[in-house]
Amino acid sequence: MRSKLRSILICGSFLWSSSIFAAAQPKELFPTSPVIQRQMDFWEKIFREYNSNEFVLHDRDNLAIIIGSIKVPYDINAKARNMKLPIISPDDEIESYRQALRRFETEGAGARFKGKREMEIWNAYLKKSAVRHLISGKAVLRVQGGLADTFQSASQRAELYLPLMEKIFRKAGLPTDLTRIVFVESMFNLKARSKVGASGFWQLMPATARQYIKVTKKRDERNSPLIATKAAASVLRSNYKALKAWPLAVTAYNHGRGGMKRAMAKLKTNDLSEIILLYDSPSFGFASRNFYSEFLAATKVHRELVERPALSRLAKESPDKG
Secondary structure (H helix, E strand, O other): OHHHHHHHHHHHHHHHHHHHHHHOOOOOOOOOOHHHHHHHHHHHHHHHOOOOOEEEEEEOOOOOOEEEEEEOOHHHHHHHHHOOOOOOOOHHHHHHHHHHHHHHHHHHHHHHHOOHHHHHHHHHHHHOOOHHHHHOOOOOEEEEEOOHHHHHHHHHHHHHHHHHHHHHHHHOOOOHHHHHHHHHHOOOOOOOEOOOOOEOOOOEOHHHHOOOOOEOOOOEHHHOHHHHHHHHHHHHHHHHHHHOOHHHHHHHHHHOHHHHHHHHHHHOOOOHHHHHHHOOOOOOOHHHHHHHHHHHHHHHHHHHHHHHHHHHHHHHHOOOOO
16 A cells, blocks of 8 residues: 555656646745735835834734724924923823734623724724634734835935845845845945944844954944945855755744754744744844845835836827827
8 A cells, every 4th residue: 555655656646746847937036825925915014005104003923914003194293302302102092902802802892892992803803713812812913114115215215225145145145135135124224323233225243244244443334334335245055055944044034044944843844934934933023034024025126116207208209199
């Protein structure tokens, strides 16, 4: 029986392989999946629809569930600062949503009748057929600031750097789309610094950067956009060489090559979607789980921003042949 099954598997494998060769389809560099696509859809909304004065309330683990958003007028806090008045913060409103969410854990479906917040939450989870997740007590509220206006400004700044950055990546034999990681890391902000010590466009950590460029008290080449781009290219190339797939290599840019190897070994998989869903590690948090899909969303939204004016100009320049 085992021999017969082995023959069937070999035959099936041969037919599957033959169909691939017959189709001669190139391997997709940056593949997606339902899990990654769900994340991408969320980040595209953040990059396109919500500005920096908006706070998006969503389920931390299922980004398809957006409960709502809180908007703070741009000019109110500016006036408050000038007049030395308390800054208006949505913290109290956010906390009211958190309390409403917790009520479902203790009171079940009946909590939806307790108030406006509870009904908003109930409708958001009901729409995505996730009520069981809501009343199980496993739902966690997360707040994401909008980035649409920030992304627009970053796209304008990027025009100065991307052609040169792409040239560096082509010379390194890397896909030029990878340069869009900078949108995720720093939004092309030359002064970007993180609390943990990352710096520059590419937000390189000192220990990582020192393998490729100078990082001293007198000279920190992480803050030179083009020198740092060469270092980032080296990091990504090494990631790909070690991990054999771009979804893993891109995620490793955030989580670390060693961290990705541990995740792959623990789950015995090289499928990023499985790792996102199943890998349990304190260091593999929200940022790492979303890094690849955020990069894909940034690439897509930036392409749209670049192509839209170009198509508009083309339409104006082309005579009407009708």
